[in-house]
Amino acid sequence: MKIKRVSYCDKALEWQFEPIEFSNLALLVGVSGVGKTQTLEGIFNLRKIANGESLKGVSWDIEFTVDDIEYKWQGEFGRGYHQLSLFGDEDSEEHPLDNKFEIVNEYLWAKEQIIIEREDNIIKFQGEKTPKLSPFKSAIELFNQEEDIAPVQKGFNQIIYSIDQSVNKVYRIPPYLLLKDSLSLEEIQKIDAPTLIKLALVYYHLPQVFQKIKEHFINIFIQVEDIKFDALKNVKKTVFSDAPPRSIFLKEKGVQHFIPQYRISSGMFKTLMYISEIYLYPEGTVILIDEFENSLGVNCIDIVTDLLMEKRNLQFILTSHHPYIINKIGMEYWKIVTRKGGVVTVKDAKSFNLGKTRHQAFTQLINLEEYTEGIS
Numbered sequence: 001m002k003i004k005r006v007s008y009c010d011k012a013l014e015w016q017f018e019p020i021e022f023s024n025l026a027l028l029v030g031v032s033g034v035g036k037t038q039t040l041e042g043i044f045n046l047r048k049i050a051n052g053e054s055l056k057g058v059s060w061d062i063e064f065t066v067d068d069i070e071y072k073w074q075g076e077f078g079r080g081y082h083q084l085s086l087f088g089d090e091d092s093e094e095h096p097l098d099n100k101f102e103i104v105n106e107y108l109w110a111k112e113q114i115i116i117e118r119e120d121n122i123i124k125f126q127g128e129k130t131p132k133l134s135p136f137k138s139a140i141e142l143f144n145q146e147e148d149i150a151p152v153q154k155g156f157n158q159i160i161y162s163i164d165q166s167v168n169k170v171y172r173i174p175p176y177l178l179l180k181d182s183l184s185l186e187e188i189q190k191i192d193a194p195t196l197i198k199l200a201l202v203y204y205h206l207p208q209v210f211q212k213i214k215e216h217f218i219n220i221f222i223q224v225e226d227i228k229f230d231a232l233k234n235v236k237k238t239v240f241s242d243a244p245p246r247s248i249f250l251k252e253k254g255v256q257h258f259i260p261q262y263r264i265s266s267g268m269f270k271t272l273m274y275i276s277e278i279y280l281y282p283e284g285t286v287i288l289i290d291e292f293e294n295s296l297g298v299n300c301i302d303i304v305t306d307l308l309m310e311k312r313n314l315q316f317i318l319t320s321h322h323p324y325i326i327n328k329i330g331m332e333y334w335k336i337v338t339r340k341g342g343v344v345t346v347k348d349a350k351s352f353n354l355g356k357t358r359h360q361a362f363t364q365l366i367n368l369e370e371y372t373e374g375i376s
Contacts, residue, residue, distance in 0.1 A: 001154050001155035001284050004063045008042035011057035012079055017042060018343035020335065025309060027329045028319040028346065030337035034374040035344035036319035039337070040288045043159065043317070049075070050156035052141035054101045055339070066155035066284070073117075073152070075106035075138065078119040078301045100136040108152070115148055159193070159286045162277060173197055185209055198249065198280040204231045209279060216275045220273075220303050221268060225250035228258065248272075267295040274304050283313040288350065293322035305329060323366060331361040338374045
């Protein structure tokens with residue numbers, strides 16, 4: 001998937017961002033509180049909606065491509081609660097008293113041909129009226145088995161929010177993956193699992209790929225000489241019982257024992273996860289990273305940023321207000337974020353006629369009123 005243009009509105013919160021155009025890399029810059037994080041969360045909410053979630057008062061308009069096919073998807077949820085009957089709704093798998101929000105309208109185009117039209121609980125799929133379906137779920141979820149719709153949901157499931165980077169967070173490797181004798185890189189990339197799980201699977205099945213990731217990491221942290229996970233044979237012995245969470249270990253020069261995951265610095269761990277994401281997600285993944293600079297030292301920022309800009313067919317949407325990050329990434333990728341009340345506006349650097357060189361542009365940016373006083 002590649003997001004080309006998107007706008008989003010949350011009427012319940014009286015907050016919205018106006019249309020933003022994206023390339024393969026975008027850096028949202030602006031003062032704290034201007035709306036950078038909420039913008040990422042709005043984009044990620046579209047994945048939730050495409051998978052059947054009901055969000056009060058949310059409307060959206062997004063243009064994107066999946067497998068080189070251009071799509072446009074619009075929709076809107078109502079703001080009023082819909083109390084399900086005491087005996088539940090036939091389309092709902094939720095508790096019978098859960099509240100839902102109905103979709104007011106929804107449209108999906110592919111190659112400029114309309115596929116779905118939805119208004120007033122009437123849905124037309126490829127021009128034909130359908131039987132009554134759940135009013136709370138998007139048509140992308142309702143028709144996800146259809147040949148024309150399945151790639152769309154697949155595309156939205158390629159949006160990941162890189163927020164699970166805590167060094168103290170542990171995961172269990174699913175037993176069915178452990179029991180496989182071999183996994184290809186493509187299979188591991190397609191698995192819907194946290195980055196640390198993917199990295200463990202690469203360690204067990206594809207040591208040559210793990211070695212590339214390790215080399216990038218050691219180039220940043222020269223004091224590290226090795227990285228390992230628990231032995232696979234020990235995991236398989238307990239796979240049908242209460243298998244212990246997998247943990248990663250680092251070996252530093254001059255230190256006899258490996259350092260366990262919980263003692264690894266947050267900056268080192270986060271850097272390893274960022275490098276891993278570049279290798280371990282499939283082509284077309286959209287990776288959202290909030291406050292890219294958090295926990296990263298200058299040595300990490302340089303190399304990881306270079307990798308983000310060079311590697312594979314991935315789309316990265318980052319946020320930052322750190323001068324070093326902004327100056328490191330080319331001004332053609334800057335998206336300057338301002339907010340007036342609850343309306344967020346995002347503009348390219350060229351809209352402000354910044355200098356021709358990166359240094360000139362950066363100097364003008366940090367003195368720009370829209371940047372320094374981004375909230376009005």
